[in-house]
Amino acid sequence: MEVILVPAFADNYIYVLRDAASGKVGVVDPGDAAPVRAELERRGWSLTHIFLTHHHDDHIGGAGELKERYGASVVGARADAHRIPGLDVMLGDGDRTLFGGQTARVLAVPGHTSGHIAFWFEAADSLFCGDTLFSLGCGRLFEGTPAQMWGSLQELRALADQTRVYCGHEYTLSNGRFALTVDPGNAALHRRMEEVAELRDRNQPTIPTSIGMERRTNPFLRADDPGVQAAVGMAGAPAVEVFAELRRRKDHFRG
Incomplete structure (x- = not known):
């Protein structure tokens, strides 16, 4: 899968996917239709699938226009059907959806939002996780609890090391x-x-990262690591409490 x-926008990434075997073309979290249209036109591709991880406008803002233009199927969380317009395929945790010759497994990863999902293409070693897991970070808790986000991050860190994180x-x-x-x-x-x-000095993306890299370097995946716990003065504390402290500190960090 390409x-x-x-x-x-200022720092969003939208992902255009192509399954080589079938020629199907998808897009993940198209907050803006214009750059997606430009990429598709440059390559001579037509869009068949739109995958949405959560309801924030910078991730879904262009979906309606792209659906209307290309007739693409919109795939998203059943739990967010009331606030993501135009969903054609509604999925929940553990469901699978086909994209040409690829299969994506849906992972419920609440925390950033209550209905957030990730798409894991296991055969392609590719995870599209929206704003749940970032390279060296995680999303703010706009709707979920520290326990929810810590649980979501534990599920993602359990994926194979070679899994690419988008x-x-x-x-x-x-x-x-x-x-x-903190580390x-x-x-x-x-x-x-x-x-x-x-x-970044060369204006190049740092994405994709990998689950293995994040497991070694991302403090939000390591709230149960004794070194991180000691560094924040919480040696031996429950991991969810350490995670909550890390998130609190990051929310106020101005470095």
Whole structure:
């Protein structure tokens, strides 16, 4: 499965997908229709599927226009049917949906929003997780609880190391600056930040990351790690409480 990153707004990523065997073309979280149309026209492709992870406008704002223009099927969370217009395929946790020769498994990952889902294409080693998991970070808790988000992140970190992570925003550099304040002894994190700084200096994306990389470097996946717990003064505390403290600190971080 081919995955093309399409930048939008200040720091969003939209993803155009193509299944080589069938020629089906999808898009994940098209907050803006214009850059998607431009990418499709440049490649001579027509859109067949629209995958939506959650209801925020910067992820769904262009879906209606793209559906009308191409007749694409809109796939999203059953739990969000009341606030995502135009859903054709409504799915919940554990459901599977076909995209040409690919199969996506739906993972319910509440926390950022209550109805947030991720699409895991296991055969393609690709996860589209919206604003739940970021490179070196996680989403703000606009609607969910720390326990919900920690549970969602535990489910994602259990995926195979080689799983590529396609998240909704280019936040890696700022996330990493925060991560260094709560995990300063992590050599893998320091190496990752050197790589990230070089990429951003060249205006290159830091996405995709991988589950293996995030498991080693992302403090929000490591709230049960003794080193992270000690660094925030919570040695031996329940992981969900450590996660909540990490999220609280990140919400107020200005580095």
